[in-house]
Amino acid sequence: MNYTLLSGNEAIARGAFESGVKVAAAYPGTPSTEILQNVAEYEDIYAQWSSNEKVALEVGIGASIGGARTLVAMKHVGVNVAADPLMTLSYTGVNGGLVLVSADDPGMHSSQNEQDNRRFAKFAKIPLLEPSDSQEAKDYVGKALDISERFDLPVMLRVTTRISHALTGVNLEEPNEGNLKEYNKDKEKYVMIPAYGRKRHEVLENKLVDMKSFSENSSLNQIEWGDKDIGIITSGICYQYVKEALPGSSCLKLGFTHPLPEKLIKEFASKVNKLYVVEELEPYMEEKIKAMGIEVIGKEVFPLNGEISASMIQEKIKGEKEFETIQLSDYDEDEIPARPPVMCPGCSHRGVFYTLKKLKLIVTGDIGCYTLGCLPPLESIDSCVCMGASIGKALGMEKANPELKGKIVAVIGDSTYFHSGLTGTLDVAYNLGSSTIIILDNRTTAMTGHQDHPGTGKTLKGEETKAASLSEVVKAMGVDRVTIADPSNLEKTKEIVQEEVNISEPSVIIFRKPCALLERKKDTPYVVDEDKCVYCKLCLNLGCPALMNDVEEEKVQVEKTMCTGCSLCEQVCKKGAIKKAGDTNE
């Protein structure tokens, strides 16, 4: 079938295939993850998970200089990690076209902030493209690569969650072979020592002038005339919301948004009575338009945070709501219990958080499933900032206040550790820290859906490879005390943690147990012996979704379809009331 439904991420992968991309790299991160997973399905493209986004971009730079068309993908905060090479890549430029996909997350569905990476494109002085559905997401990959090669610059393709994770119709086309460009040694272009870098900065500024006139004439920027009473300038997913909310209005749809087409904007503005900018998050276009002296309404009425919706546009621009909501009776929103994501039933790392809470330790946390340890009833994480920050935070805290020594542990996952835990560990070891680092090693990148990483022994393309040993790596960085333990045993877990936090030298505990969803190994489920259960509810402190609190009967029950038989509840129960099914009648 040539016409099919694809998510924006699948469409980007398809676009890479159709436009002759040869190398692709990424680190998984919602909402960008599926891009590389789908790219990897194409035999002709070399695709890899990198240990972090900075490395992914560096691999991409190498591939591009080597002559290949290249795609690098990451979530918005990933670009922060990759910002260092990016800012200089705009000086060197490329050889084979390079597209950097930034998947932003307005509304923070699964992120720690909602930064608007269009600012990054402007900051790095590179072209910026914003597709509004999957068809455009696919097509814009090819266009971005053409533009990249035309201007000798990387191009940012900025999508948002509602593009990445929405499925819309796409026409599939035949792939273009994509020839490797010849590699030419050119140190004045690729070696950014100050003498050459100064010249390249000048070259970059000249490119910006050319890019401006390109933007004016680009077919990616188009006016759709309608009623000229209201004119709307918009880009990305907001275009769809505008068409939904105000189908008859005039619209300037911008697909090429850095640099902005000033003449086109002026022309559009001069022909409508009232001009609006509809854009999620930052007033990126609005600022430019206002700086041009054009009167426009934007963030006066639209929010700087969260997502925009069609009904919001109707309300703010037309002053009326056509999408009326129904009047509900006997309905109280506050009465509806939240259903937050939780650590899975059978997740053995739950016991570690249970223990940390019990020991009343200060826990610096990190990004991943482990962040969920901050929610009730475990509530054992004190902070979470970004990938790898747990370790530096722990060192900083103990240096700031010696009284906190011996009370702090840093918690980080295995994939995150390879992403950016290594440098933090070096810092602890080198700077005479005494922090205890707990690596919750579930043998995968679980939060984003089980991607491999340098510790798993498998590449994205499914090849067997050499797995890096966490313990050896840690020792090589100067940490002498390394313990590997199974977190299934609560008593043992407590003993190890207590011992290591009391030692005044850096130490690493690797709690190793594969992700419960990865193994899908189900042991005999547990049952509650009703005669012995005194309803002390101690077991509920584990926050296991398989343990049911029957308030009316004042009993706890085990939901047998969910229970994996991990035994944590049995260990917590002081009355011996929780036993393996089949053992109760003994």
Place this chain on the structure above:
Amino acid sequence: MNKGSDILLVGVGGQGTILASRILAHVAQDNNLEVKISEVHGMAQRGGSVVTHLRMGDKVYSPLIQKGQADVILAFEQLEAWRWLGYLREGGMAVVNTQVISPVPVISGYQEYPDNIINRLKKNVDKTLEVDALKLAEQAGNEKTVNVVLLGVLARQLEFEKNYWVRALESIIPEKIIEPNKEAFMLGYNHT
């Protein structure tokens, strides 16, 4: 009901809402409708509340259904039907699996599972179809076919012919589990 519809699929991470939306989309596309689906995953797969927007029609712009615009809420769990009820339009329909899956705050005793959800749903929505999909799925020989049972119930309410549904099931569900799924679909389809 028109073939062009906005359908909100709501449930709990792991119940198969996403697969159900793919089957429904297949049927709609087979009937030459434009389809857009939007879902948010990531944290949701860890047992959180999940919602999938499916829109179909001659022309669809936004992939999201606005509050008060859904023609149907297809709920895989009753509390989720109640949570997302504000999305239903006046005169819309709720298809509700009566299964109860307690959220962790309820399990841990921080919050209570609301009483009488089904009756209160009926008070608000004239067309409320309740179905014990788990029971029917078990009857079909696979408790994981709850999603397809619900699709069967929905299929009866939409205007697409049955053979389109069967074709969609066959092209999306792996062959080795197609039989219990077909059975589950029919149990839902014939459910009254």
